[in-house]
Amino acid sequence: MIPKILIIDDDNDIRNLISVYLENEGMETFKAADAFEGLELLKSIDVDLIVLDIMMPKMNGIQACLKIREEKSMPIIMLSAKSEDIDKIQGLTSGADDYLSKPFNPLELIARVKSQLRRSHKYNLEIKNNRKIIEIGELKINTDTRQVFVQGKETRLTPKEFDILELLAYNKGIVLSIQKIYEAVWKEDYFKSDSTVMVHITKIREKIEPDPKHPIYIKTIWGVGYII
Missing domain, CATH: 3.40.50.2300 (Response regulator)
Structure with missing residues (x-):
């Protein structure tokens, strides 16, 4: 090159x-x-x-x-x-x-x-x-096999849920707006009234968070977006 x-x-x-x-x-x-x-x-x-x-x-x-x-x-x-x-x-x-x-x-x-x-x-x-395996605390993401493990136990995510989690994990420490997440994962223009990302984040939390109501992995930055 x-x-x-x-x-x-x-x-x-x-x-x-x-x-x-x-x-x-x-x-x-x-x-x-x-x-x-x-x-x-x-x-x-x-x-x-x-x-x-x-x-x-x-x-x-x-x-x-x-x-x-x-x-x-x-x-x-x-x-x-x-x-x-x-x-x-x-x-x-x-x-x-x-x-x-x-x-x-x-x-x-x-x-x-x-x-x-x-x-x-x-x-x-x-x-x-080193990007094949992403480890964040007790959360492990295998980007090759698209598997997610929490405390050593596999939890199954839908393709879109995995794409969102992978995107947030690759950008650990960086706040991603709902628009940026939507356009990166769905490859379409985002409309403010669309709650798709929020719904998917809720489902992801239910699968990976010890307490989905008090998440330790995916944090909400009010008025801005989400961050791992």
């Missing part, structure tokens, strides 16, 4: 320079002149890594990085004309994986890009290999 790299920098020469070096290494590049353009591209393109400049107009790289990290987890390498430690700290604490000061040696940037891609690939493989 050809790695896809997004370059976000307001300097056209730097964008083109980085692009040439990356494409010479067999990578595919996408370029954005500012953070807003970069964020818009991310809505339609799944990239493997982002090279992100800090000092940009409209929205700086730190703000952009924080925005990206709300939904995306690909590696981000920050670029900045500043070399003070405080800038490096701000960049890394905003969610960046690496930092390079301008002017930089393009070959060093290439080496860092490859390093981050290797780490990301290894991490994703480990996650993929």
Whole structure:
């Protein structure tokens, strides 16, 4: 698979320079002149890594990085004309994986890009290999066989009930709205008056919760959605 790299920098020469070096290494590049353009591209393109400049107009790289990290987890390498430690700290604490000061040696940037891609690939493989069994307390979900066990005893869920539980489990710690659950599981547009998800959650709780009226696995976040 050809790695896809997004370059976000307001300097056209730097964008083109980085692009040439990356494409010479067999990578595919996408370029954005500012953070807003970069964020818009991310809505339609799944990239493997982002090279992100800090000092940009409209929205700086730190703000952009924080925005990206709300939904995306690909590696981000920050670029900045500043070399003070405080800038490096701000960049890394905003969610960046690496930092390079301008002017930089393009070959060093290439080496860092490859390093981050290797780490990301290894991490994703480990996650993929561990995704077959999801354990949350006394709840065990086998995503291969689509079996659910509570305290070692199997409980049978309908296909849609399993899909909802699997979705919540994969997103453990994240609140999912009723609309997001419905559209992810049923692959249809959601209508506010539809109580389908609520009914299914009730049935799932009856099958996996020790006390369905006081659930310990699937929590309701009133006005927002559900969370494991």
